[in-house]
Amino acid sequence: MQEExxxxxxxxxxxxxxxxxxxxxxxxxxxxCSSSMRYFQGQDDWYRDLRQxxxxxxxxxxxxxxxxxxxxxxxxxxxxxxxxxxxSEYKSGNWHYEWDSAGQQANADGDFLAASxxxxxxxxxxxxxxxRSNDSYQNALKNYQQAVESDGSVLEQITVSTQxxxxxxxxxxxxxxxxxxxxxxxxxxxxxxxxxQLYPIYRDYIKQAGWAMVTxxxxxxxxxxxxxxxxxxxxxxxxxxxxxxxxxxxxxPDKIVLMGKSFGGNAAIKTAFTNSDDIAGAISWxxxxxxxxxxxxxxxxxxxxxxxxxxxxxxxxxQEQLSxxxxxxxxxxxxxxxxxxxxxMLAINQGNDKISPVSDMRLIAESSTxxxxxxxxxxxxQGHCSSDSLTMxxxxxxxxxxxxx
Numbered sequence: 583m584q585e586e587x588x589x590x591x592x593x594x595x596x597x598x599x600x601x602x603x604x605x606x607x608x609x610x611x612x613x614x615c616s617s618s619m620r621y622f623q624g625q626d627d628w629y630r631d632l633r634q635x636x637x638x639x640x641x642x643x644x645x646x647x648x649x650x651x652x653x654x655x656x657x658x659x660x661x662x663x664x665x666x667x668x669x670s671e672y673k674s675g676n677w678h679y680e681w682d683s684a685g686q687q688a689n690a691d692g693d694f695l696a697a698s699x700x701x702x703x704x705x706x707x708x709x710x711x712x713x714r715s716n717d718s719y720q721n722a723l724k725n726y727q728q729a730v731e732s733d734g735s736v737l738e739q740i741t742v743s744t745q746x747x748x749x750x751x752x753x754x755x756x757x758x759x760x761x762x763x764x765x766x767x768x769x770x771x772x773x774x775x776x777x778x779q780l781y782p783i784y785r786d787y788i789k790q791a792g793w794a795m796v797t798x799x800x801x802x803x804x805x806x807x808x809x810x811x812x813x814x815x816x817x818x819x820x821x822x823x824x825x826x827x828x829x830x831x832x833x834x835p836d837k838i839v840l841m842g843k844s845f846g847g848n849a850a851i852k853t854a855f856t857n858s859d860d861i862a863g864a865i866s867w868x869x870x871x872x873x874x875x876x877x878x879x880x881x882x883x884x885x886x887x888x889x890x891x892x893x894x895x896x897x898x899x900x901q902e903q904l905s906x907x908x909x910x911x912x913x914x915x916x917x918x919x920x921x922x923x924x925x926x927m928l929a930i931n932q933g934n935d936k937i938s939p940v941s942d943m944r945l946i947a948e949s950s951t952x953x954x955x956x957x958x959x960x961x962x963x964q965g966h967c968s969s970d971s972l973t974m975x976x977x978x979x980x981x982x983x984x985x986x987x
Contacts, residue, residue: 627655629664630677630707630888637703639970640779641695641729646688650680650700678704678714682721689725694732698725698778707774707888708803709895719776719804726778730754733785740796742822749819750805751798752777754784755832765837765862765985766794766827770816772844772870772967774892776804787974792987794833796823800846802896816849817856824853824860837985841865841977844937844967848911851946854925855917861925863984865977866946868931868938868967871913878908918945926952928980932960932968954980 632651638644657675658668669675681704688697701722705715730737740751755764767788771777777797784795799806800816820840828835838861842850847869854864874881882890882905890901897904909915917923927950929943940957947953956976958968 627665629667631886636779637699640699640702640782642699642703643688643693643696646684646696646700650684654680672714678712678718680704682714682718685718685721685725694725695729695781698722698729698781701725702776702778705776705804707892708776708807709891710802710807716807719778722776722778723805726781730781734758735784735789740823740826742819742826744818744822746801749798749801749822751796751819751823753830754781754789754795754797756789759832763832763834764792764794765839765981765987766796766833767839767841767981768796768820768823768827768850769841770798770800770843770846770849772846773800773803773896774889775844778804783970783974787978791978791981793981796827798823800896802898816846817852820849820853821857821860824857828860837862839863839865839981839985841867842869843867845870847871847938848913851927852913852917854923854927854950855921858923858925863926863928863981865980866927866929866938866943867973867977868935869929869942869946870911870937872918872942872945873912873939874937875908875912876914878911879905881908914945918942918949921949923950924952925950926984927954928977929953929955930968930973930976931956931958933957935966935968937966952984956980 634644634647634651637647654675654677655665658665661668666677669677669679672679674680681700685697685700685704688694688700699722701718704718705722708715708719710716727737734757736753736755736757738753738755740753741748742751743749751768753766769780769783771780777799780795780797784797788795798819801819806819824838827833827838840850840853840861840863842848842865844867847866848871850864851866851869851871853861882893882901885893894901894904897907899907914920927946929946931938931940931943933940940955943955943957947955958972958976960968960972
């Protein structure tokens with residue numbers, strides 16, 4: 583398929599018309615749109631959302647992924663429950679067992695990035711109450727470090743203190759960069775994606791552009807699962823982390839840019855308002871920043887079981903209480919559309935995302951004196967987030983234009 587040139591919109595531009603039909607991003611319209619309902623309902627035979635393409639993009643082998651999924655299904659097809667929940671004992675057919683086994687084999691073969699991904703999938707969706715998830719994720723981190731270091735980079739752990747405990751972040755730097763001071767991108771993933779899925783983004787795009795990268799798991803997830811998410815907690819981690827990065831002589835203190843994907847985009851954009859003097863820019867990649875939270879209680883009733891359980895685990899709240907947090911998470915209640923930040927902001931995504939609609943992207947751009955939104959022209963009529971391969975070149979282009987090295 584021939585790629586079209588993505589449409590780039592500056593603040594004040596009128597969005598280009600498209601002949602594709604897609605659902606209104608208003609929450610009530612979700613019930614009337616079949617593609618949205620498929621997205622929210624999930625897969626009937628599986629509790630987990632099977633994200634094979636994303637796993638493969640993050641380092642997993644397509645053939646191995648297919649084999650493991652088929653093996654789990656074959657072992658549990660005669661059970662009365664979903665395939666990935668049917669075998670609770672740690673043996674053949676059990677989700678954790680099968681993916682841990684794939685991780686062990688990949689590690690033995692020296693494919694550390696694939697091993698990290700298989701262990702990450704074993705821990706997915708990172709619900710703290712699930713047995714073995716933490717052990718699997720620790721193995722994912724160990725293999726992740728081996729993958730980064732065997733590929734010519736350095737991975738260093740950074741610890742920041744908050745009132746809730748210590749949060750861990752990880753700095754990625756090229757090995758062979760003596761006396762070079764680098765700009766740094768701080769990237770956070772979504773509520774059910776781990777930092778171990780981000781290395782190809784660093785290797786293929788950020789490193790090539792001459793930037794260092796810092797990643798951390800959201801509170802309640804992965805390496806930061808010891809304390810729960812909160813409407814301000816990720817923002818606080820960003821604030822503490824920024825101060826540490828400013829003191830690192832290898833990094834440029836005036837070129838710290840935040841980038842958040844999905845739920846991670848919420849804190850990245852919020853920090854552009856709360857700490858406008860401390861960061862150079864902020865990027866929302868399919869960021870959940872506003873629309874979904876205006877009717878959060880209703881949205882919670884539509885989410886697939888896995889997504890809802892993951893959110894409840896992150897916040898460590900019952901559903902009724904979490905549903906009441908929407909107003910604090912909707913950034914239009916305090917920031918977007920109410921005040922302008924001097925921090926350059928980029929919103930980027932495909933145009934048919936019900937979690938991160940175009941209206942929210944436009945609102946981000948209009949809330950910065952140097953705002954821009956980019957619609958990635960991708961053949962997607964449902965689902966969440968644009969692909970890495972089409973999104974990241976545009977992000978790098980924006981970084982190069984905004985912050986030339």
